[in-house]
Amino acid sequence: MVQRFTARAVVVGDRAGTVVPDAVLDVEDGLIRWVGPAADAPPAEGAEVIRLPGVLTPGMVNTHAHSPMVLFRGQGEGLPLDRWLREVMWPREARLTPEDVEVAMTAASAEMLRHGATTSVEMYFHPERIAAAVRVTGARAVVANPLIGLPGFGTFDEQLATAVRLAADGDDQVEYGIGPHAAYTVPLPVLAQAAAAAREQDLLLTVHVAETATEGDELLATHGVSVPRLLAAHDVLGGRVLGAHCVHMDDGDLEVWREYDVAVAHCPSSNAKLASGTARLRDMLDLGIRVGMGTDGPASNDNLDLFEDVRLAAQLARLRERDATALTAAEAFWLATGGAAAAIGRADLGQLTAGRRADLVHVDTEDIAFVPVGDETDLLTHLVWSVGSRHVRDTWVAGRRVVADGTSTTVDEAALRADVQTRALRLAGR
DSSP states (O other), rough: OOOEEEEEEEEOOOOOOEEEEEEEEEETTTTEEEEEEGGGGGOOOOOOOEEESSSSEEEEEEOOOGGGGGGGGTTTTOOOOOHHHIIIIIHHTOOHHHHHHHHHHHHHHHHHHHHHHHHEEOOOOHHHHHHHHHHHHTOEEEEEEHHHHOSSOOHHHHHHHHEEEEEEEESSSEEEEEEEEEETOOOOHHHHHHHHHHHTTTEHHHHHHHHSSTTTTTHHHHHHHHHHHHHEEEHHOOEEEEEEOOOOOHHHHHHHHHHHEEEEEEOHHHHTTTOOOOHHHHHHTTTTEEEEEEEOTSSSOOOOOOHHHHHHHHHHHHHHHHOSSOOOOOHHHHHHTTTHHHHTTTTTTTSOTTTTTTTTTEEEESSGGOOOSSSSSHHHHHHHTTTTTGGGEEEEETEEEETEEEEESSSSSHHHHHHHHHHHHHHHHH
């Protein structure tokens, strides 16, 4: 069955900021078959026609999240990252059950879909439960089994074995990866083993790097080099590597990233909330480093709204460079769509072009925030600067409608909220 979407405009999600006014987009078997001006559309007899008054955009790609941490939203407010992890997060996480994770991920996935994000990269415990939740909501995910030395989650060898075992179960909806937490929490030999396994299986390896100014001090004192150089020296880089945050990187570190084609998950809201710093986004892009937007976890952001991170990324880039042209609206939106898909090695996502997966978001333009529109490029400008996730009306994944008029079609969000509340209080010891 062919679906024909008609819309005021299609925002393609490329770096150039292409906008197609009075657009038609055809979907068949979950893939985009044609997109362009309505005047040029091919015949579509018998197609299901979906007429949309607003703008169609690609489903956003959240390149770094710990989404089940909705269980801990708002906890540890005001603490720096190291104390927040050790005093608040890790003790609570030690009490987690697999059911906690699945319920929380289901709620978080529904939240992201309502906000226009159809794919997320998840680094969290109980990966099979995360995958089960995503299959229920209808979203997509890259589920990276974490490697971290916390009580109750097995040895590093066991965690890596789980990641490799799960890899065979992946498909176009749920892809598995490996997620060693960081070089300061995971021994270098384990990082090297994880990287070798990821390269052998063509898996995404995602790791926190240089999130704070001091996290690498002990490694620097011991080895005499920064964490990016240390990872290169221990054969951790190469293949599909995604560094999360990458805030405190000098010129040499960025050159290592460029040399090894390491991608970056840029998380401005989390970095700002935890006072971690401001990443060198413009420098990364100028070097050709692949970058995608991420929210980080909903306990350190505290939400899963990529629209907010897109706007903040542009603001902080301009402020850091003291240049109002440092990041254009087109580039900012691309960092959450086509650029983010490229950062995680998924050329089938992130743009509304023929052959890619039909992950679509309908944004309501019948709002004062979308006025005035002098030409079609104003629509993209308004998406970045004037509107937000509150204007998302409908979301489709592979042509399946998973959000209709702002409400999930796949799960009971009210019941999920109540369930998350009960579980969160138990984990907090109340």
